[in-house]
Amino acid sequence: MKTHCLKLQPLTKEAFTPFGEVIQTQGRRPVEINYGQTRKYADLARIDVGDEEGAATVHIYRSRPITLPFRIEVMEYHPLGSQAFIPLSRQPFLVIVAPVAETLPFESIQGFLTNGKQGVNLNQAVWHHYQLSLEKTCDYLVIERSGPGGNAIEQRLKKSLLIEEFS
Amino acid sequence: MKTHCLKLQPLTKEAFTPFGEVIQTQGRRPVEINYGQTRKYADLARIDVGDEEGAATVHIYRSRPITLPFRIEVMEYHPLGSQAFIPLSRQPFLVIVAPVAETLPFESIQGFLTNGKQGVNLNQAVWHHYQLSLEKTCDYLVIERSGPGGNAIEQRLKKSLLIEEFS
Numbered sequence: 001m002k003t004h005c006l007k008l009q010p011l012t013k014e015a016f017t018p019f020g021e022v023i024q025t026q027g028r029r030p031v032e033i034n035y036g037q038t039r040k041y042a043d044l045a046r047i048d049v050g051d052e053e054g055a056a057t058v059h060i061y062r063s064r065p066i067t068l069p070f071r072i073e074v075m076e077y078h079p080l081g082s083q084a085f086i087p088l089s090r091q092p093f094l095v096i097v098a099p100v101a102e103t104l105p106f107e108s109i110q111g112f113l114t115n116g117k118q119g120v121n122l123n124q125a126v127w128h129h130y131q132l133s134l135e136k137t138c139d140y141l142v143i144e145r146s147g148p149g150g151n152a153i154e155q156r157l158k159k160s161l162l163i164e165e166f167s
Numbered sequence: 168m169k170t171h172c173l174k175l176q177p178l179t180k181e182a183f184t185p186f187g188e189v190i191q192t193q194g195r196r197p198v199e200i201n202y203g204q205t206r207k208y209a210d211l212a213r214i215d216v217g218d219e220e221g222a223a224t225v226h227i228y229r230s231r232p233i234t235l236p237f238r239i240e241v242m243e244y245h246p247l248g249s250q251a252f253i254p255l256s257r258q259p260f261l262v263i264v265a266p267v268a269e270t271l272p273f274e275s276i277q278g279f280l281t282n283g284k285q286g287v288n289l290n291q292a293v294w295h296h297y298q299l300s301l302e303k304t305c306d307y308l309v310i311e312r313s314g315p316g317g318n319a320i321e322q323r324l325k326k327s328l329l330i331e332e333f334s
Contacts, residue, residue, distance in 0.1 A: 023225065023227075025227050025229065025306070030229065033228075033297075034230070034297035034298060035297070037230055037231050037233070037297065037298070038228050038229065038230045038231070038297065038298050039228070039229040039230075040226055040227075040228055040229075040309075041226060041227040041228075041229070042224075042226050043224050043225070043226065043313065044225050044226060044227060045224070045225040046224075047222065047223040047224065047225060047310075049223070050222065055214065055217065056214040056216070056223040056310070057209075057210050057212070057213075057214060058190065058210070058211050058212040058214060058251065058288075058310065059207055059208060059209050059210065059211060060190075060192050060207075060208040060211060061200075061205050061206070061207055061208075062192065062197065062205065062206040062207075062208070063201070063204055063205045063206075064204050064205070066204070084225065086253075086255070086308055088253070088255065088257070088284075089257075090255070090256075117255075119308075121225075130200075130201035130202075130204065130205065131201060131204070131205050139192070141253055141286075141308060142207075143214075143223070143225065143310065146210065
């Protein structure tokens with residue numbers, strides 16, 4: 001079986017638009033609140049979890065690091081809600097995604113590397129790989145949907161796809 | 168005017184129960200997900216924002232530090248939704264709260280110091296002081312209600328209340 005390689009790109013708002021939002025202060029204009037003590041960067045993520053009587057819930061994920069090269073074997077999506085990951089350890093992490101589609105569009109899988117301060121909010125039904133830490137175990141705040149109904153679809157890749165070490 | 172002093176206490180789940188939830192992994196049992204790569208500490212905060220067609224939104228607050236002693240002059244509450252603060256800088260911060268009441272119950276104001284890893288989720292309508300960082304400017308992820316209706320009540324203290332330096 002031929003092995004395909006996934007090229008990583010830096011996470012930017014523009015490149016990530018088809019998949020969701022980059023949660024970051026960079027490029028955003030804050031407003032001053034709290035008598036000048038606080039700069040508020042408002043509405044950085046659209047928490048879209050209301051379908052079928054869903055509500056927002058908050059988890060912490062503690063994810064062990066992977067080592068590169070890493071084989072992508074399975075991807076998933078959540079048909080009923082958005083899902084946000086915000087790093088609590090200021091470490092870069094990987095975001096592997098593909099556009100909304102009934103079956104996983106292998107040729108459209110993209111890999112992003114965060115800058116350590118960025119979080120992401122995946123749109124409803126965007127294909128993604130599970131949480132991938134690099135170098136050390138990291139904690140992430142996760143904001144997602146809680147509620148009735150099946151909200152996880154998983155698919156195993158039919159071709160071999162490898163994330164290579166950074167060049 | 169006589170000056171009252173607010174004694175700070177370490178933030179614990181038990182002591183904070185009347186006001187909301189402590190967002191932390193400590194004392195929680197995780198479940199393994201993502202093929203054993205991730206420990207999930209589930210449902211750490213009840214995001215209670217649905218009243219009057221509200222939805223959850225996410226901000227980042229960048230808060231300048233205060234210096235102690237610090238005079239508490241004003242407190243506020245949000246009648247329509249919970250409000251969560253999760254530190255992105257792993258620095259302790261102050262949480263000044265008072266129980267739900269129509270007018271601020273001065274005698275019941277309590278001050279908590281986090282351990283640097285803890286966040287808090289304030290219940291709907293709990294009186295609180297605005298975000299208070301210590302030592303350096305820190306970022307916080309804020310999860311709160313967005314939607315129609317007035318959701319901020321503020322009250323100026325009629326007595327003098329001071330947070331003293333740590334002894």
